Amino acid sequence: MIIEIGHFALVLALVLALAQATLPLIGAQRGIRAWMALAKPAALGQFAFLLIAYGALVHAFVVADFSVLVVYQHAHSQTPLIYKIAAAWGQHEGSLLLWVLILALFGALVAFFGDNLPPRLKARALAVQAMIGSAFILFALFTSNPFARLSPAPLEGQELNPLLQDPGLAFHPPMLYIGYVGFSMAFSFAVAALIEGKIDAAWARWVRPWTLLSWVCLTGGIALGARWAYYELGWGGWWFWDPVENASFMPWLMGTALLHSAIVVEKRDALKAWTLLLAILTFGFSLLGTFLVRSGVITSVHAFAQDPARGLFILGILALALGGSLTLFAWRAPTLKAGGLFAPVSREGSLMLNNLLLATATATVLLGTLYPLALDILGGGSVSVGTPYYTATFVPLAMPLIALAGIGPLLGWKRGDLKGALHRLWVAGGLAILATGVALWIDFGKQALAAAGIGLGVWMLAATFTEWAERVRLFRIGLGASLRRAIHLPRAAYGMSLAHAGLAVAIIGITASSAWKSEEVRQMKPNDSITIGSFSYVLQGVTPARGENYIAERAHFKVMKDGQFYTDLYPERRQYMVQPMPTTEAAIESHLLGDLYAVIGESDGKGAWTVRIYEEPLVPWIWSGCLLMVLGGIVSLSDRRYRVGAPSRAQVAQALPAAGE
Amino acid sequence: MKRKTLRLYLVLISLGLLGTATALVLNAFDRELVFFFSPSEIAAEQPVPGRIIRLGGLVETGSVTKLGDGATFSFRITDLKASTSIAYRGVLPDLFREGQGVVVQGTFNESGNFVASEVLAKHDENYLPPEVAKALKASGRWQEGAGTEASPAASPGTTQGTSGEGNSQ
Numbered sequence: 001m002i003i004e005i006g007h008f009a010l011v012l013a014l015v016l017a018l019a020q021a022t023l024p025l026i027g028a029q030r031g032i033r034a035w036m037a038l039a040k041p042a043a044l045g046q047f048a049f050l051l052i053a054y055g056a057l058v059h060a061f062v063v064a065d066f067s068v069l070v071v072y073q074h075a076h077s078q079t080p081l082i083y084k085i086a087a088a089w090g091q092h093e094g095s096l097l098l099w100v101l102i103l104a105l106f107g108a109l110v111a112f113f114g115d116n117l118p119p120r121l122k123a124r125a126l127a128v129q130a131m132i133g134s135a136f137i138l139f140a141l142f143t144s145n146p147f148a149r150l151s152p153a154p155l156e157g158q159e160l161n162p163l164l165q166d167p168g169l170a171f172h173p174p175m176l177y178i179g180y181v182g183f184s185m186a187f188s189f190a191v192a193a194l195i196e197g198k199i200d201a202a203w204a205r206w207v208r209p210w211t212l213l214s215w216v217c218l219t220g221g222i223a224l225g226a227r228w229a230y231y232e233l234g235w236g237g238w239w240f241w242d243p244v245e246n247a248s249f250m251p252w253l254m255g256t257a258l259l260h261s262a263i264v265v266e267k268r269d270a271l272k273a274w275t276l277l278l279a280i281l282t283f284g285f286s287l288l289g290t291f292l293v294r295s296g297v298i299t300s301v302h303a304f305a306q307d308p309a310r311g312l313f314i315l316g317i318l319a320l321a322l323g324g325s326l327t328l329f330a331w332r333a334p335t336l337k338a339g340g341l342f343a344p345v346s347r348e349g350s351l352m353l354n355n356l357l358l359a360t361a362t363a364t365v366l367l368g369t370l371y372p373l374a375l376d377i378l379g380g381g382s383v384s385v386g387t388p389y390y391t392a393t394f395v396p397l398a399m400p401l402i403a404l405a406g407i408g409p410l411l412g413w414k415r416g417d418l419k420g421a422l423h424r425l426w427v428a429g430g431l432a433i434l435a436t437g438v439a440l441w442i443d444f445g446k447q448a449l450a451a452a453g454i455g456l457g458v459w460m461l462a463a464t465f466t467e468w469a470e471r472v473r474l475f476r477i478g479l480g481a482s483l484r485r486a487i488h489l490p491r492a493a494y495g496m497s498l499a500h501a502g503l504a505v506a507i508i509g510i511t512a513s514s515a516w517k518s519e520e521v522r523q524m525k526p527n528d529s530i531t532i533g534s535f536s537y538v539l540q541g542v543t544p545a546r547g548e549n550y551i552a553e554r555a556h557f558k559v560m561k562d563g564q565f566y567t568d569l570y571p572e573r574r575q576y577m578v579q580p581m582p583t584t585e586a587a588i589e590s591h592l593l594g595d596l597y598a599v600i601g602e603s604d605g606k607g608a609w610t611v612r613i614y615e616e617p618l619v620p621w622i623w624s625g626c627l628l629m630v631l632g633g634i635v636s637l638s639d640r641r642y643r644v645g646a647p648s649r650a651q652v653a654q655a656l657p658a659a660g661e
Numbered sequence: 662m663k664r665k666t667l668r669l670y671l672v673l674i675s676l677g678l679l680g681t682a683t684a685l686v687l688n689a690f691d692r693e694l695v696f697f698f699s700p701s702e703i704a705a706e707q708p709v710p711g712r713i714i715r716l717g718g719l720v721e722t723g724s725v726t727k728l729g730d731g732a733t734f735s736f737r738i739t740d741l742k743a744s745t746s747i748a749y750r751g752v753l754p755d756l757f758r759e760g761q762g763v764v765v766q767g768t769f770n771e772s773g774n775f776v777a778s779e780v781l782a783k784h785d786e787n788y789l790p791p792e793v794a795k796a797l798k799a800s801g802r803w804q805e806g807a808g809t810e811a812s813p814a815a816s817p818g819t820t821q822g823t824s825g826e827g828n829s830q
Contacts, residue, residue, distance in 0.1 A: 341663075344670045356675055360682045367686055382697035384715060386766075392689035397682065521732045521751050581756065601752040610732060610752050 003068055006056025007147040010097075013049035013104070014137040016042050020107075020130035024123035028195075036123035040111040043126050046133065047108035050101045054088075057097060057146050061088045067153035070094060070146050076159040076578050078549045086170035087160040092294060092310075093146035095173055099290070100136045102174075102181045106210065107133065110185065117206060124192035125185075132184055135317045143310045159578035162550070166232055172224040176248060179218025180286040183255055185210035187283035190276045191325050194332040199276065204266035207279070209637060211262060215255045216633035222248050223626035234584030234599040236519065236614040238622070239510075241390045246369045247289030250362050254282040257358040260351050268348055268413060270339035274355070277333075280325045285362070287318045292369070346416040350408030357401040364393040395449070402456045402507060405500060406463030410470065424470060428462035443516065453511030460504035468497045495636025499629045506625025512618035513594075523604065524611045532615045535596060536560050537569070542600070542609055550576045552585070555600040555609065559589070571600045590620045695766065704743035710769045713778075716745060717764040725759055738763065749777040 020042035027035025057070075061084045066072045074087045074094075089095045107129040114122050140146070163169075189207045193199040225248070230238035239245060258278040264271045295311025342348035368385045375383055406428060410421040422429075436455030440448070469475075471493065472485040520530050529538040540556040557569040572585035589596040594617040601610030697715045698708065708714050721744055724737035733750040747765055757763065757780060767777035 338664065341667060344667070352671065353674065356678050360678045364682055364686055371690070382715075384695045384697070386693070386695055388693040389689045392693055393682070393685040396685055397678075523730070523732055599752070604727070612752050 002056050002059055003065070003147050003149070006053040006060075007145070009049040009052040009056070010137065010141065010147070013046050013053065013100075014134060014141065016046040016049065017104075017130045017134040017137060020046060021127050021134050023127075025127040028120045028123040028127075033119070036119055039123045039126035039130075042130070043104070043107040043111035046130070047101075047104040050097075050104045054097055054101050057094055058085060058088045061085060061094075064157065065153075066155070066157045067149055067151065068146075069148045069150045072150055072154055072157045074160050075157045076549070077156060078578070079159055079165075080548050082167070082170060083160050083165045086164070089173050090160050090164050093140070093144045093148075095177070096136070096140050096144055096294075097146050098174065099177055099181055100133060100140060102177050103129070103133050103136065103184055106182055106185045110210070114206075121189070121192050121196060121203070121206075124195050125188040128188035128191045129184060132188070132317075132321065135320070139310075139313050139317065143313055159549070159576065162574070162576040162579055162581060162583050163232060165549075165576075166228060168224050168228045169232070172221055172228060175217045175224060176221030179214050179216075179221050179255075180248070180251060180289060182210060182214025182217065183251060183258075183279075183283045183286050185214070186258060186279040187321075187325070190279035191328060194276060194325075194328045197332055197335050199265070199272045199336060201266050201269055204262045204275070208259070208262045208266065211255065211258055211279075212633055212637050215252070215259055216630050216637070218248065218252050218255060219626060219633065220630045222252060223623065223630075227623060230619070231586050231588055232583070234586045234612075236517065236586075236597055236599075236612070236616065238513075238619070241368070241385075241387050243369050244289075244293055246365050247292045250365055250369075251282055251285040251289060253358050253362045253365070254278060254285050257355045257362075258282050260358075261355050264348050264351050265339075268340045268342065270342060270348055271352065271355075272336055272339050273329075273333040274352075276336075277329060278355070278359075280322070280329060284318070284322045287314070287321060290314055291318055340414075342413070343415040345411065345418045347408065347411045347413045349416070350404055350411055353404060354401060354408065357397055357404070361394055361397040361401070364397065365390070368393070391449075395453075399452070399456060402460050402504075405503070406460050409467045409496065409500075410463070425463055425466055428459055428466050431462045432456065432459035434458075447515045450511050450515030453515075454508055457504045457508035457511065460507070461501055464497055464500040464504060468493075491639040492636045495632045495634075495639065497632070498635055499632030502625045502628025502630075502632055504625070505628060506622050509618040509621030509623075509625055513616055513622065516617045518615045520613045522611060523608045525608045530611070530613050532613055534561055535566065535615070537596075537598065537613055539609075539611065542603070545572065547574070549578070550574045553600065553603070555598075555611070557587070557598055559596060567596070569596065569598045571598045573600050573602075592620070593618060595619045697764075699740045700738055700743040700745045701740055703745050707773065708769060710771050710773075713766065713768055715764055715766045716747070716775065717762070718744070720757070720759050720761055720763050722759045738765065745775055747775050747777050749780055751780070753780055 020039055023035045024039035024042075027033070027038065059065075060068045060071050061075050062081070064071065064075050064077045064084065066075075070091055070093045071087075074091050075084055079087070087094075089098045107126055110117075110122070110129070111126060117125075186207050189203065189210075193203055222245075225245070226238040229240070230236075258275065261271050261275045261278055265275050291311065291314040295308070295314060340348075368389050372383050372385055375381065406425065407418075407421055410424060411418070432455045435458035436451045439451035439454040443450075445451075471489055472482045474482050477485075518532055520532050522528075522530060524530070524539045526539055526541045529536050531537075536559070538558045538560065540558055542553050542555045545552040545554040552572040552574040554570055554572045557571075559566045559569060567589050569587040569589060571587035574583045574585055575581075576583070584599055584601075587598045594615060597614040597616050599612040599614075601612065603609050695713050695715055696708075697717060700716070700718050703716065716738060718738040718740040721737040721739045724735075724744075724746075726735050727733070728735060732752075733748065734753060735746065735748050737744045737746045739745075747767075749765065749767075764781045765775075765777040766779040766781070767775055769775050
């Protein structure tokens with residue numbers, strides 16, 4: 001019964017979404033207030049009904065109602081509760097429902113908190129949001145109904161893929177979706193602004209918090225996914241340039257560009273048309289990602305099932321959304337009032353260059369992702385594009401971007417002083433050269449690219465610190481005065497510093513872990529030892545172990561450093577009871593400069609096991625860097641300008657001639 | 662600064678970047694693309710030694726042997742028409758089995774032996790890599806619905822969110 005209520009609620013949500021997609025739009029065009037005002041209750045109602053629908057599905061998973069097809073396929077009565085709940089979004093149908101729910105959540109948030117938005121803009125943005133919503137609810141109802149029944153109901157279900165039974169992965173999809181789907185808000189506002197024919201600083205101030213929130217969640221989601229791959233798959237790697245990984249990385253790159261260009265619109269009223277285009281493209285990449293993951297055109301670690309009908313449907317949505325909005329853009333963008341002027345060497349100029357570099361880098365990732373597909377469809381044979389391609393294309397484009405990120409924040413708006421900025425950065429430059437030199441010296445100059453990467457990371461970190469020190473006039477005025485300035489700096493400034501520092505730390509980690517990872521594979525008997533770097537691993541023995549729904553072989557390694565006991569490692573090889581597939585549980589011990597990483601393989605039946613040991617330099621830096629970026633985003637979100645009710649005050653500030661910045 | 666000058670700068674920078682990116686991509690496509698071969702194609706014409714390629718098919722039954730050091734494997738990949746022998750040092754994926762579909766990545770060395778650097782097999786009992794399915798079809802040994810095809814109806818396992826692609830280096 002609850003399932004039918006869920007199904008019915010989904011249909012009701014569709015009806016509301018359709019009403020929300022049309023009436024407010026007409027209302028805004030004809031000036032009918034009542035129709036425009038309809039958007040708010042419709043958005044809230046749509047969200048409420050989707051919440052009911054989603055609640056019904058989660059309930060079915062929790063009580064293990066095997067008469068529901070998706071529950072039968074992905075749940076088992078013995079599965080721990082948290083993975084029963086996670087199973088509700090661990091498959092195509094349920095995760096699509098979550099997708100739609102988050103889409104409606106963003107609409108509801110704008111409807112609820114957006115009372116200070118101009119009524120027309122709000123009505124139009126919510127209408128566009130509802131168009132996307134209707135399309136995806138239709139998609140769910142027609143091609144991937146999560147409420148389909150199974151008759152007769154089986155007594156026991158299959159299980160959630162054991163690889164997915166992991167706390168990190170339980171939260172990875174919702175975060176990733178908030179990121180992906182959140183960009184829809186920027187898209188809706190962009191289309192609304194195009195219909196309106198007007199975009200100004202206030203528009204950017206309304207759009208930025210939503211973009212920032214999505215960016216924060218997407219960053220966190222990607223990092224969680226990479227971390228999951230790192231410890232669950234047991235390959236010692238965390239990023240494989242897999243098409244599905246790229247599908248989440250491309251919206252991230254474009255979203256990062258959008259965040260930066262929206263600053264220019266907000267502060268300087270320039271780059272307006274470009275920002276609208278970015279908002280459209282960013283969500284376009286989110287839709288492309290959805291298509292790649294759900295259509296079955298690619299096979300990959302994270303891909304969902306293969307069903308051409310679904311692929312065609314999403315391709316249709318993608319074509320309509322992108323085609324429609326880009327046509328609108330081509331038609332309306334020339335009518336936008338031209339914005340402020342700036343010299344090429346200026347903050348605006350550096351942000352523009354940042355955007356161009358990000359867009360170009362995204363294009364190379366896009367090509368690498370789609371080329372094998374295109375070639376296959378055209379009958380050109382099967383090829384695959386791997387890490388070497390991205391090292392040869394993406395990395396050279398990312399490097400100037402990092403160099404720029406050190407200089408840009410020190411340039412003034414409108415006309416910057418490049419010489420002055422570089423002069424202030426001499427310490428950062430010196431440190432970067434020193435770091436490059438040290439990195440070259442460590443491996444005798446074998447990996448020049450990696451040394452340059454380390455140098456760039458140090459450069460960005462030091463430059464970010466310099467920028468903060470300049471703001472508080474550290475060492476120029478008394479420490480007390482600097483401290484007072486530091487306290488009064490806007491949170492957005494701290495947000496930027498944290499996020500930039502995070503990226504710098506992550507880059508150092510990424511570079512070191514991809515260049516200087518070492519690996520040892522061997523067959524080991526108890527008391528054998530493997531030495532990597534300054535650590536030696538002694539296999540103590542392998543014993544059987546038991547979990548809630550699996551049995552395992554658990555190895556025990558004693559790790560010694562310089563003859564002293566360092567730590568114990570317990571890698572496992574698990575066999576889940578329902579699905580007969582072994583999974584690897586790596587044992588990882590982190591220290592400041594890297595990870596110890598041990599994996600146990602198959603036994604040869606004669607008392608020896610295949611063992612893989614990795615030394616993973618600076619991998620914890622990657623996670624800390626991502627955490628810093630997320631933190632920076634959150635700090636920036638908490639800035640007073642973005643708080644509820646703040647826009648009214650900010651408008652007053654804006655009326656004053658360019659105060660401060 | 663006039664609007665026109667600004668626009669000129671932007672166009673020039675964009676063109677420069679686009680040119681750089683195109684050059685990088687073309688260069689990378691030229692050198693880094695990894696082509697897929699089936700054992701029959703290898704038998705017809707052996708690829709250049711040293712070039713990284715992918716090779717896929719079924720693991721020939723009874724061909725897997727472990728060499729003395731305990732971590733180097735030797736096996737044959739077949740498309741039921743021709744077969745190629747592979748040497749691989751490392752841990753085989755959890756679902757590497759005789760008779761199962763597999764894709765290996767590596768190079769032919771000067772003496773004509775294939776040395777794999779990666780062995781990829783899906784983390785799923787019923788999965789057959791699409792390239793392998795295609796190669797088997799091409800060799801005329803493919804039977805539709807023979808149970809090896811990854812059809813969602815036949816094997817609910819493949820409909821899951823993540824059927825991990827085992828990749829061991």
